Each structure stands twice: as C-alpha cells, then as structure tokens.
Amino acid sequence: MADDKNRDKGHVGEKHNCPACEDNGGPRPKLKAAVSSRPVVSRDASVGNGKAGPGNQGYNPWQIEEKWQAIWRDNETYVVDEDLEKPKFYVLEMFPYPSGNLHVGHVRNYTIGDVVSRYKRARGFNVLHPMGWDSFGLPAENAAIDRGVRPDEWTWSNIAHMREQLKRMGFSYDWSREVTTAFPEYYKWTQWLFLLLYERGLAYKKTAPANWCPTCHTVLANEQVEQGRCWRCDSLVEKRKMDQWFFKIADYAERLLADLDKLDGWPEYVKTMQANWIGRSEGAEIVFRGPNSEEIPVFTTRQDTIYGVTYLVLAPEHPLVEKFIQGTEYEAPVRAFIDKVMRMSEIDRTSEALEKEGIFTGVYATNPVSGDKVPVWIGNYVIYEYGTGAVMGVPGHDERDFHFAKKYGLPVKIVIQNEDKSLSLEEMETAYVDPGIMVESGPFTGLGSEEGRAEVTRFLEEKGIGRGKVTYKMRDWLISRQRYWGARIPVIYCPKCGTVPVPEEDLPVVLPLGLKVTSGGPSPLARHEAFANTACPVCGEAAKRETDTMDTFVCSSWYFFRFASPHHTDAAFAKEDVDYWCPVDLYIGGVEHAVMHLLYARFITKVLYDAGLVPADEPFTELRPQGMVVRDGAKMSKSKGNVVSPDEMVAKFGADVLRLFMMFAAPPEKDLEWSDRGIEGANRFLHRVWRQVTGEFENDRPGVEGGPGDAVSTEGLLRITHQSIKKVTEDLERFALNTAVSQLMELSNYIGRYLRLPKDAQDPEALAEARATLVRLLSPFAPHLAHELWERLGCSGTVEEAGWPEYDRELVAERIVTVVVQVDGKVRDRIQVEAGAGDEELTAKALASDRIVRLLGAGSEARDKIAKVVVVKDKLVNIVTKR
RNA sequence: GCCGGGGUGUUGGAAUAGGUAGACAAUGGGGACUUAAAAUCCCUUGGGCUUUUGGCCCGUGCGGGUUCGAGUCCCGCCCCCGGCACCA
Numbered sequence: 001m002a003d004d005k006n007r008d009k010g011h012v013g014e015k016h017n018c019p020a021c022e023d024n025g026g027p028r029p030k031l032k033a034a035v036s037s038r039p040v041v042s043r044d045a046s047v048g049n050g051k052a053g054p055g056n057q058g059y060n061p062w063q064i065e066e067k068w069q070a071i072w073r074d075n076e077t078y079v080v081d082e083d084l085e086k087p088k089f090y091v092l093e094m095f096p097y098p099s100g101n102l103h104v105g106h107v108r109n110y111t112i113g114d115v116v117s118r119y120k121r122a123r124g125f126n127v128l129h130p131m132g133w134d135s136f137g138l139p140a141e142n143a144a145i146d147r148g149v150r151p152d153e154w155t156w157s158n159i160a161h162m163r164e165q166l167k168r169m170g171f172s173y174d175w176s177r178e179v180t181t182a183f184p185e186y187y188k189w190t191q192w193l194f195l196l197l198y199e200r201g202l203a204y205k206k207t208a209p210a211n212w213c214p215t216c217h218t219v220l221a222n223e224q225v226e227q228g229r230c231w232r233c234d235s236l237v238e239k240r241k242m243d244q245w246f247f248k249i250a251d252y253a254e255r256l257l258a259d260l261d262k263l264d265g266w267p268e269y270v271k272t273m274q275a276n277w278i279g280r281s282e283g284a285e286i287v288f289r290g291p292n293s294e295e296i297p298v299f300t301t302r303q304d305t306i307y308g309v310t311y312l313v314l315a316p317e318h319p320l321v322e323k324f325i326q327g328t329e330y331e332a333p334v335r336a337f338i339d340k341v342m343r344m345s346e347i348d349r350t351s352e353a354l355e356k357e358g359i360f361t362g363v364y365a366t367n368p369v370s371g372d373k374v375p376v377w378i379g380n381y382v383i384y385e386y387g388t389g390a391v392m393g394v395p396g397h398d399e400r401d402f403h404f405a406k407k408y409g410l411p412v413k414i415v416i417q418n419e420d421k422s423l424s425l426e427e428m429e430t431a432y433v434d435p436g437i438m439v440e441s442g443p444f445t446g447l448g449s450e451e452g453r454a455e456v457t458r459f460l461e462e463k464g465i466g467r468g469k470v471t472y473k474m475r476d477w478l479i480s481r482q483r484y485w486g487a488r489i490p491v492i493y494c495p496k497c498g499t500v501p502v503p504e505e506d507l508p509v510v511l512p513l514g515l516k517v518t519s520g521g522p523s524p525l526a527r528h529e530a531f532a533n534t535a536c537p538v539c540g541e542a543a544k545r546e547t548d549t550m551d552t553f554v555c556s557s558w559y560f561f562r563f564a565s566p567h568h569t570d571a572a573f574a575k576e577d578v579d580y581w582c583p584v585d586l587y588i589g590g591v592e593h594a595v596m597h598l599l600y601a602r603f604i605t606k607v608l609y610d611a612g613l614v615p616a617d618e619p620f621t622e623l624r625p626q627g628m629v630v631r632d633g634a635k636m637s638k639s640k641g642n643v644v645s646p647d648e649m650v651a652k653f654g655a656d657v658l659r660l661f662m663m664f665a666a667p668p669e670k671d672l673e674w675s676d677r678g679i680e681g682a683n684r685f686l687h688r689v690w691r692q693v694t695g696e697f698e699n700d701r702p703g704v705e706g707g708p709g710d711a712v713s714t715e716g717l718l719r720i721t722h723q724s725i726k727k728v729t730e731d732l733e734r735f736a737l738n739t740a741v742s743q744l745m746e747l748s749n750y751i752g753r754y755l756r757l758p759k760d761a762q763d764p765e766a767l768a769e770a771r772a773t774l775v776r777l778l779s780p781f782a783p784h785l786a787h788e789l790w791e792r793l794g795c796s797g798t799v800e801e802a803g804w805p806e807y808d809r810e811l812v813a814e815r816i817v818t819v820v821v822q823v824d825g826k827v828r829d830r831i832q833v834e835a836g837a838g839d840e841e842l843t844a845k846a847l848a849s850d851r852i853v854r855l856l857g858a859g860s861e862a863r864d865k866i867a868k869v870v871v872v873k874d875k876l877v878n879i880v881t882k883r
Numbered sequence: 884g885c886c887g888g889g890g891u892g893u894u895g896g897a898a899u900a901g902g903u904a905g906a907c908a909a910u911g912g913g914g915a916c917u918u919a920a921a922a923u924c925c926c927u928u929g930g931g932c933u934u935u936u937g938g939c940c941c942g943u944g945c946g947g948g949u950u951c952g953a954g955u956c957c958c959g960c961c962c963c964c965g966g967c968a969c970c971a
Contacts, residue, residue, distance in 0.1 A: 227968095269887045269966080276886070276967055283971080300971060313971090356969075381969045391971045400969055473970055594966080664908075665895060671964095673895060677909050685908085688923090730899080739897065742907035749907090756924085820903045825952040827903060851938095870951050876902050880951045 059690035061654025064788040069170060071787075078172040080128055082580045089125035090581050091117045092560055092620075094589030094597070095132045098158040099139060102165040103636070104629045104644045104662070104674070105590070111659045112626055112668050112737065113588050114171045118780035119732050121172070122804040128581050129172055130563040132179035133159050136187075136486040137552045138216055138232065144517040151485045152513045155182055165646065169655045170783050177566040181555040186562065187487040188508035189572035190555050194490055197607060198501050202248040203479075205499065209317075210478055212240040218481045219244060221551060222474075223277070223596045231596075245489055245548070246476040249603045253278050253472040255617075256602055265622030267669075270594045277595045279473025284457050285388060286466040288312060288365040290376070294320060296365055299387030299471055302397060303460070304452035306369045307441040308415035310405065311393040312376045313358060315384035316341045321361060324376065330362035334378065341380045356381050356404050368465035369456070370442060379404065387471050395431065402431035415441050416449060477600065479551045484515065484523040486549030494536035494543040503537050509545070523547060556597055557604040560584050560619055575613065583616040588668075591625035598623070624735060627671040629662075636674075644674050656782035657683045663781055664741040685745060686785055689778065692751050693771045693789045712753045714763040718811050720750045721770045725807035728777045741781060747774050768793075776805050814874075821846040822878040823855060839871040846877040856881070 072078060082088075093113040096106055110131075117129040133155075140151035147154075159180065166173070179186055197203040210219040215235040219242060224231045249256075257278045260271045283301035290296055296312060314321055316338040325331045337359045358379035365376050374393075381400060382391055395405030395412040405412055414423050416436040423432055435449035444452050444459075460466030480489065488509040490502035502509055512531050515524040525531050526547045536543040558572070564581040565573035583605075601619050609617040628635060631642040649658045661682035666672040690696070724747040731740035751770050754762065772793055779786035779799045790799035814835055819842060821829040829851035833842065846852060846869075847862055856862040856879070870878040 267887095272887055273966055279967090279970065281970070298971080302971080354969075379969095381971095383970060386970045394971090398971070400971075471970080591965085667896085670896090675895070675909070678895070681908055684923095691923090734899070736897095736899085738895095739899095739907080742897075745907055752924090818903075822902090822952075825902095825950090830903070868951070870902090872902055872952095876952090878902080878951050 058696070059687050059785070061656055061686075061784070065168075065170060065655050065784040068784045068787045069167060072170075072172070073167075076176070078129065079174050079176050080126060082577065083126045084580075086124060086126035088128065088581055089117075089120045089586075090128045090560075090584045091120065091586045092130065092563070092584045092588070094587070094593065095134050095556070095559060096162065097134045097137055097139070098155055098162055100158040100161065102162050102169075102646050104646055104649075105636075107169060107646045107658065108629055108662045108672060109588060109590070109626055110166065110169065110171050111662055112624070113586075114169075114659075114783075115663060115737055115780040116586060116588075116732070116735075117172050118783060118800065119804070122776075122779070122800055122802075124803065128177075128563065129174060130177040130179075130566075131166065131171070131173040131175070132177075132559060132563070133162075133181065134552065134556050134559075135159065135180050135182035136549075136555055138218075138483065138485070140485045141483065141517050150514060151517060152182070155485075168650055169646070169659065172783070177563050179559060179562050179566050181487070181552075181559065182485075184508045184510055185569075186559075187511070187555070189562065190487045190550065190558070191490040191502070191507050191509060192504060192572055193554070193558055193604070194550065195501050195504060195507075196611060197247055200607065200611065202251065202607060203245060204248065205243060205245050207241060207243045208478075209239045209241050210244055211237045212242075213237055216483075218483050219478060221478045221553070221596075223477075223599065224551075224553075242480075244478050244480040245491075245546075245550075246478050247603070249477040249600075250472060250474055252603050252606055253280070253474050254470075255606060256474075256599065259602075259606075259618060262618060263620075263623070266620075267623065267625065270591070270598070270623060270625065273594045274599055277474060277599065281471050281473075283469060283471065284453075284460060284466055285469045286392065286460060287368060288374075288392070289368065290320065290324070290365050291363045294323070296320060296376070296390055297388040297466075298390045298392045299469065300392055300394075302394065302453070303456035304438055304441075304444070304447070304449045305394040305397045305415055306367065306392075306456055307438075307444070308394040308396045308413045309367050309370070309372065309374055309392040310395060310411045310413055311374045312365050313379040313382050313391050313393055313404070314361075314376065315382040315389040316378050316380065317384040318378070318382075318389050321378055324361045324363045328362050330360065334359055334361060337378065344380075354380065356400060356407065358404060358408065360408075368463070369459065375410070377408075385475060386473065396428070397431050397433055399431045399433060413440070415439055477551075477603070479554055480548040481551055482523055482526075483549050484511075484517055484525055486552060487511075487555060488525075489546045489548055489550055491546040492534060492536060492543045493546065494539060494541060496541055497536055497538045497543075500536055500538050500543070506537065523549070553597060553600050554604075557600040558608070560587075560601070561608070561614060573613075578613075579615045582614055583618060584620045586622045586624065587620040588624045588626055590628075594625065624668060626668050627666065629672045629674055631674040633673070649679065653679060653683045654784075656785045657686055660686060660741060660781050663737045665738070667738050668735060685748065686782060688752065689748055689774065690785065690789070692748060692755060693775060694792055712750070712757060714754075714766045715815075717750060717754050717763075717766050717770050719814065720747055721766075721773045722807040722811040724777060725773060725805045726812055729804070729807075732780070737781075740777075744774065744778055744781070747777070773805055775799060776802060817874045819846070819874065820876040821849055821852055822876060823852070824881055825878060828852060828855060835874055837874075839873075842871050842873075842877050843869050846879065852879070 091113050093109050113129065117127050121127045135155050140155050143149055143154045144151045181187060181190070194203060211222065211225050212219050213230040213233065213235050215233045216230060219240070220230060220237065225237050228237055229235060230237055257275060257280055260275060263271060281301050283299060284303045285297050285299050286303070286306065288296040288298060296314075298312065321334065321338070325334045337357075356379060358377045361376050361378060363376050364373045366373055377393075382389065393401045393404065393410065395401040395410065396414045397416055402412070404410070412425060412428065414425060414428070414432070415438060416432060417423055417439045418432060418434065418436045438444050438447045438449070438452045441452070444455055447455060457468045461468070488511060490507060490509045492500045492502060494500050512525070512528060515528060517524055532545050532547055534543055534545050535541065561573045561578050561582060565577040568574050568577070598620075605614065605619040606617050608614040629644070630636065631644065634640065634642070636643045646658065657679065661679040662672065664682060665675065665678050724743050727743040728740045731737065731743065747770070751767075751774065754767065754770070772795060775786050775789045775793065776799055786799050790802070795802065816832050817835045818830050819833050820827055821831060829846075829849045831845055831849050833845055837845075847856075852862070856865055865881045867880045867882045870880065
C-alpha cells in the first residue's frame, strides 16, 4: 500500500492509464443520444472546464460501468457452483413478468437483493442469486390481439430487452442459471409437477361454478378475485358452471396454517393475511331432519346455542330445496326468488350492504337435540360453498340471524344469558353474541358457553346426530385457464379409457407456436385440430387433448427449485442441488403476492417435500416484502404520466447513482417517494466520493477559505472509519439499507473535512485506510464505482475479493464522551468527560459545571436541594431536586 | 365491523435496550471562489419568547398515566394506510 499516493497522483496527471479505458474510450453508442441531449450535467462540468486540474478525468459512471460489466461477464464473476466448503446463501427476488420494460419498482426490488448478495459474498458465503422470467400469461396474448404480433416473439423480444436493462444495472446475477417458464425445457417440468399431483391424488377435475372473467376470457382461482373483480384487469367476475381442474390445496389447509408459526423470518402481517385467507373455524356439524327424515347438516361454531334455533336457512343452490318445493304451492315463489339471487353478480351478492332476504320453503325440520320443529327457509346470504351450505338460525345470538328474524317475524329465543342476567326479549335490540351462561337448554342449562360447546359436541357424537368439525374458508385451487399462452395441462380424454394423464416420457406437451390469437374467443388451441387430436396413450384409439392451460401461478410455484438445477434434463431438479441450495434464505418482492403466489409456493413445496424430493417443507426462510415506488404520493402509472424511466436515469446519472438513491431514500419495506432532487443528492455524493478517494479533491477548490471546521483529527478519522464498519455491517444485517448509506455519507463527510487539514497534519496511512474502507463498505451499493476506485487505489484483487472489513473494538470506542446533565429530567448542560468515568466522578463534574452552579448554587448549597442523582454511564447525569 | 401497520421539522427519513429528539439527505437562507454562471466548499435551516455572543419556554396525532427521565411503556380517543369482510 506504500505506493497508494503515487498512484493517486498518477491518475490525476494522466489520461487513460487503465487498459479498459483505451478499449472503451467513450460512452456506449446506445446511450449516446440520451446523454448528449440532456441539459447541463455534472459530467460535462467536471470533465470539460479544466479547472479541476489538468488531465482530471472526473467520475465517468458510463465508462466505468461498461468496463466492469464487461469484466464481470467475461470472467463469469457471479457464476456459482455447489461448494461444500462454504456456507450457502440463496437470495431471490420475485422474478418478473416480461412486460417489455423494467420499471423503477423492479430496480428497487433487485437492487435490494443485489446489495444483500454482494454483502453476503464479501462475508464469505457461496451466494446463489439468480434471475428468470415468469413468461407465460395474458399480456402476451393481448399484445398479439392488439398489435398482431406473435405471443412467443413478443415475449422473447421483451426478455431480450429487459435482460439488457438488468445487466445495465450491474446486478450480480448468475446469468448461466436464467430460466424462462415459457420454454419447453422448463414447462416440461411444470407438466411433470401436474402429474405428480395427479398421482398423489391432489389434482382432480370437477364441474363447479367458477369465477369467470369476461375480459380475460378465462376462469380464475378464488385468490385471484379481489372484491369481486379480476386481479389483473379489474373486470367484474361472473359465475359460470364449468368443467375445471383443481389442485387440492384445501387438504393442506391445516399445515399451511400451522406452519406459519415456523416462519420467524416473515412479517407478521403477511402471516396474518394467509391465516385469514385459510380461515379456520372450529365448530360442529349438526344433522337436522327434514319432513321425510332427509338429513340437513348445518355447520356452526356456536353449538352452545342449539336450543336457540328458531329456523334453518339453506343456500339457494342447496340440492334439497328442489325436493322440498316440488309440486307445492311454494314452488313458484321460491323458484322466482332463487332466479333473482342467481342473476346477481358475485360482488352484489356478497356485499355487506345487500339486504338479507329469504323465503319460506313450506317445510319444517327437526332439531335433533331439542326436538323442536323449525321452519326451513332459503336465504341470499348463505354461501353454498362454505360449510354445508345450510345454517341454523339463532336470532338471539347472531347478528345476521337477528336481522333476518326481525324482518320475517320469526321468533327469537334467549338461550345464553349475560353475567348480570339482564337479557330480556322485550328489551333486546340486537343479538347477544358474547359468551355467557346457557339457559333453557335442557340438560345443558347452567353451563358456560365454552364448556357448553364441548358438552353439546360430545352429546352429538354420542347420539350420532353430529360431530365436532373444523372448516376452512380456503377452497381448492382452480388451475384451468381457457387460454393459449401457457403450460398445457398434460391430460388426454379417451372415449374408452376416460381421463388419461400424459405419460412422463411423452412430456413436454408442446405448445404449438405461430397460431393466430384473436380477441373475444376461446384459445386458438381449442380449434387447432393437430393439437387437440391425438392417440390415447393407453389404448391407442383416437382421443382428445385437454386444451386448457395451467394458471401461470403454477409455473411460479416451483421456479426457485429450478434455479438450483437449471439445466437438469432428467428431472425438474437434482436432489443434491436442491439439498445444497434450498430453502431460499431471503426472498424479496411485492406484497401483492402475500396470499396468491406465496401460498401456492408453500403448498407446492409441501407436496414436493412429502414426495421426498426437496429438503424443506417451507420454501422461503426469510421474506422481505418491499414497498412501492410512488410519485407525489400516488402509484406510478402511464395514465397519470408520472412514470420514472430507469433508462433515463441511467443515461443521466449512471446505474450506481440510481441504485444508491433507491437504497437511501427509504427503508426497503416502506413506500419510496421518488424525488428528482433526491437523486441529484445521490449523484453529488458519489462524485464527492470519487474526488475524495482519487485525490482530485485537493485540486478542486481553488481559493476556498476556511479549515475543516469542527475538531478533525487522525484519531477521529480512524474512529469514524471503524464505527462505520460496525454500523454499516449491523445495518445490513438488520436490513436497514437506508441508514447504512447515511453512515457512508458521514464517513465521507469526515474524510472531506480531514482532507482540508494542512497536508502535514494528515496521516497518509490513516487516510488510506479510511478511503479503502469507504470503498469496501460502498461496494454492495455502488459496485462499479467501488471496483474502479479499488483498482485505482492500487489494492490487490478486486474489492469483493478483499472481503468484508472487520472493525477494531479499541478504535470504535470514543475516548471522550459528551454527558448530558439534567436537572429534574431537563437538559441543562453537556460536559465532556473521559469514557468510562465512574458515577462519583460524573456526579462531581456535573455539579461543578457552570450551568448547574448557576442553577443550584455550589457545594453544600446545591447538595441541600438534591433528592437523588441518577447516573447512566457515558450518557447522562440527572440531578433530581427535592420537590 | 374485524385483523395488521403507522402518525416525528418545509420534505424523505433517523433515534437498534426507557436516557442528548430531528442523524443523513432534500429544500430554503447567507457566504467563499468566479468577469459571470455552473460545479465545489463553508455557515445556517422545528416553533415561540428574551433583558441577546447568554438564557427561558413549547414541541414526536389528541387526552391521561407510570417513571428521576417517555417518540419509545400502559389506558382511553382521533386520523391515515394495507388486508379481510354476510364464512354461520
């Protein structure tokens, strides 16, 4: 390191002394137009006017970014292999849909992952940091319709463009592991996954009312309907009865819920959202009897209110309704009512504002516990798909039932009393839903609600008229999509053999390319004879292929395993590869997938785990959802015209500046308010770092007066250097990337002041250490700049090969600390003392301080007023007076 | 309605274990350098009062409380954001 200074000087005086500069002597042609058309920018100023000293190259981000990206590419710097000598670390960002353009939200997401990757690599981890493309999906088909392009060509060209944009940001991906879900090499294994589920009895077909999006021309899973609207296009979803494939995710409900407790690395709110979605309720199924002893099971969580049942309500779709009304005087009005309900849209039907309506069916059912006969109604608020599609009406103790009973003049019974026994039917204006004591409940009278529930359940089971039951809101995952651009469902329908899965050796079921996609109709495959007609794999007779495609969420529910074995051809992945790399240690992405993608990925992981194929039953150890990038407090959108283009920012400032700004402006989990002034600040900072490290600083301020201001010393320089190592390391570990950057700014600010000391007061070794440390700590955030500066400092290897710096405990500790002197909790003075001073000494010094003497007097005068003194070592002395 | 998360200067945000509120930036103001501008560098930037090179008071959504000491803990409210929402 002895020749550091000479190298610095050499650089100031010479042009083009690094080999790469000669090869790449200018900005890349692609960016040239954007660069030259922009208004006055610092690059021109620092290069052009010659004031900063002869031959000053200044910080040219475009040149050094191109240089280092080429080096990383040529040296395959970020290509990784399994290495049992090193601890592994798998960092993953949610892979993008290739829409055609990277937006700043992507840049933020991927920069966060890249900072962690580079940090972990420097700390000696074998880091897997891959990237790929979630490349099946509707936008490709829409582009085909709108612009007449082929979905495949549109997708491939979007990928090519976005890949370049990602590379331009300097993200340290192992590009050799890139996966594209729309390639046969990938979707072959998505189809294999389907077969695995089929074999394990977890994939089945049934005819069921499904959520149909009229705009997307396909059905949607429940998770993909938000407030009755399609998650992608916002259209109102309709109900359609269709023959559909499902995955039995509901079989995994209990595990998906229980295992949330294992996910310590997930934010509480995401776990809560999943738990709400799964929606576990513990209760009982109770079998009422119809007029001809038909079984009418109902599900309730309030078995303790069984004596309060005054009617039953069935869902309009309930199959018994038809039986009850047939040929009776109730038939016509009930049919009319059902028609009305069925014609309503999903959103209206489930809206809370919907008035509860119902109609009597004309029959009575028997309460198996009390023996009461109660009227059977149907109601628009009963959901057929949940529980048994029938509920017992307990108006005394359920708000909805209370309203319904009042509206239709049905009787109300009180069977749960509150503590002061003050409930009376006359005064009741609302249902009493809280726990209490069972009354008028036959043998159960006198029991508390909770005890009562257990007793009633036991009674039901003893008598064989019901049983304890757990019900979940989560339904099975509907995976059929009536679309073209997706992974085919590998199934063949044979007139003789029925539904036959495509044998594994026949995979992949290739998606024919080049078909004409038209708007408004079904997928072109449904009409594509060559695809649809095939031979039955069992009997060889003519058969038909399934023409629906799988939900794209199936493709993305296992891609993190494929990254471990991206080129494997014998299986979806090699056991030893996933055993080494999985689970993902850190997963970063948008919170909009909190339920959909993350729940599906957890489910598929458990299925693969049960099949003995993967080492863990949870895919993501730590989950860090990141906030949105907003502008003027609102989401960026083309229609608002407030979109920030990463390309423009890179053209104007370079990738490192954009990266640094996005890490600095907000903590990762919060929304980031885009600020044009803010990115200018990041730009100033990196230019300043350049000058401070290269030494151009000294030539940069002709005639400026004034010293460094505050006390600046070599000791102080070393202290802040080591404090910065400590602080930045701790901040990276706790994911506080914004405060890590602010610490780098503080270190740089101090170096700046130190450089303003007279030359002979500067210690070259301490300065070199401070500079090198700044560069090393900056390297995860601004990797190109850090690599370049490291090289220019003449240090050996690259900055990341140098590893992460360690701090020296001795140097971190302040020798002199400021101790606050309070009187009755109010700050009155600050004194400088040696660190580690004892309580006695601190008290004495505090009492002797000017301000305290003025306030309390000196010596015994002060002592008489003091009730007690609280001392916090190295921090504060609080003098409490007698009051 | 229920479940999460939050409310701190003009703005983005700090304060990690109850111990200096406002780090670091951005803006605004002043200055140095310059023919000039840009860039750079320095000082300053929560509010109010004041007997003004010193000092006082107020201040982290609101009202209480605990404590020597509260942005941080407790109780009660208000508001904002996100999720769920007739799930029996």
